[in-house]
Amino acid sequence: MSRVTYDAGTMTITVEGMEDVAEALGDLKSKTPAAAKVAINATAREARKLMIAKAKARYAVNAAGQRHLKDLVQRKKATNTSLSAELHIAKMRNDLGYFQHRPTESFSGRDVLNRAPAHVKARVLKSSSMTALTGEKGNLSKGFLVEFKSGHVGMVQRKIGSNSSHKTTERGHPRWRTKDGRVEKLVTMGSPSAAGMHSTVWPLVEPEVVEYLQDRLMEQTERIIERAKAKRG
Numbered sequence: 285m286s287r288v289t290y291d292a293g294t295m296t297i298t299v300e301g302m303e304d305v306a307e308a309l310g311d312l313k314s315k316t317p318a319a320a321k322v323a324i325n326a327t328a329r330e331a332r333k334l335m336i337a338k339a340k341a342r343y344a345v346n347a348a349g350q351r352h353l354k355d356l357v358q359r360k361k362a363t364n365t366s367l368s369a370e371l372h373i374a375k376m377r378n379d380l381g382y383f384q385h386r387p388t389e390s391f392s393g394r395d396v397l398n399r400a401p402a403h404v405k406a407r408v409l410k411s412s413s414m415t416a417l418t419g420e421k422g423n424l425s426k427g428f429l430v431e432f433k434s435g436h437v438g439m440v441q442r443k444i445g446s447n448s449s450h451k452t453t454e455r456g457h458p459r460w461r462t463k464d465g466r467v468e469k470l471v472t473m474g475s476p477s478a479a480g481m482h483s484t485v486w487p488l489v490e491p492e493v494v495e496y497l498q499d500r501l502m503e504q505t506e507r508i509i510e511r512a513k514a515k516r517g
Contacts, residue, residue, distance in 0.1 A: 288327070288494050292483035296360075297331060298368040299324050299497065308505045315508045317364040323500035324362035328369035331493045332356055335371075338485040343476070344410045348436065349382035352478050373478050380417075380439035380473040381429065383408050390429035390437055392457070404428055406439065408475055417441075417473070427473050442468040 289298045302320055306313040336353050339345075345353060352375065360370035385406035391399060403416040404427050417427030417439070425442040432438060433454045446469040453459055459467050476484070 288490065288497055290331075290486050290490070292479075292486065295371040295373070295479065295482070296368055297324070297328050297371065297493075299327075299362075302367075305501055305505055308502075309508060312508055312512055317367065319501065319504035319508055320367050321362045321364055322504050323497060324367055324369050325358070326500045327493060327497045328358050328362075328371065330496050331489065332358060332371055334489040334492060335482045335485055338488050339478075339481045342410065342485060342488075343481055344384040344407045344412070345382055346384050346388075349378070352378065352382055353481065355478065356482060371482075373482070375478070378475045378477050380406050380408075380427065380475045381437050383475060384414070385429070385439065386414060387429075388437070390431045392453075400428075404439070424471060425468075430470070439473040440470045441473055443471050444468065 287300045289300065290296070291298070299320060302316050305319055306316045309315055309319070336356060339353050340350055343349070352373075355375060356371055356373045358369060359372035360368070362369045383406055385404055387401065387404065403418055405414040405416050406427070407414050419426035419441055423444045425444055427439050427441055429437050430440050430453075445466075448459075448467045448469040451459055451467050461467055
């Protein structure tokens with residue numbers, strides 16, 4: 285029976301074991317790669333759709349995070365001589381700003397004192413509760429939001445005791461200073477990458493992907509046989 289393997293590192297879907305297809309085709313077995321190619325490319329498209337849906341169901345991604353998950357594309361299609369299809373996501377890195385957090389806006393200037401809560405809360409998994417980003421561990425401050433030039437609202441922390449050479453924000457405003465006048469370095473609060481999330485959900489969608497592949501292989505096999513019969517008259 286045909287098998288589907290997924291390489292998380294290269295995000296490549298490969299199909300092995302075409303003996304059953306060749307046997308079904310009989311004297312048309314030379315058409316096996318052509319049948320497999322079509323089935324694999326259809327399966328890759330289906331796998332992409334399933335992985336995105338499963339990742340959205342598992343992870344507490346916000347609107348920006350959902351768009352990032354959809355950046356998964358089929359970069360390489362299977363051919364008669366290469367029975368594998370490659371998925372790809374250009375921007376693999378995430379920060380906690382791509383996940384659900386409260387509040388959703390960044391604060392600066394007087395708004396930090398007047399409107400900002402004591403702590404931002406966030407979560408990565410939908411099964412988890414919102415957690416206050418207190419920064420109690422290590423030499424990092426509590427988490428807070430910063431809006432970058434791109435418009436992305438990212439979650440960062442200050443590295444306490446450090447010295448940054450960047451004295452202004454990306455928008456040209458003076459950056460916050462400590463009581464001794466120090467501008468501390470900002471560190472992005474990490475989270476699972478989009479590629480990592482897709483790799484995690486692969487085992488959850490694999491059975492459905494394998495079933496889909498078998499159906500497509502059967503469909504293509506029957507189509508090739510029917511076409512041959514039609515030509516013979």
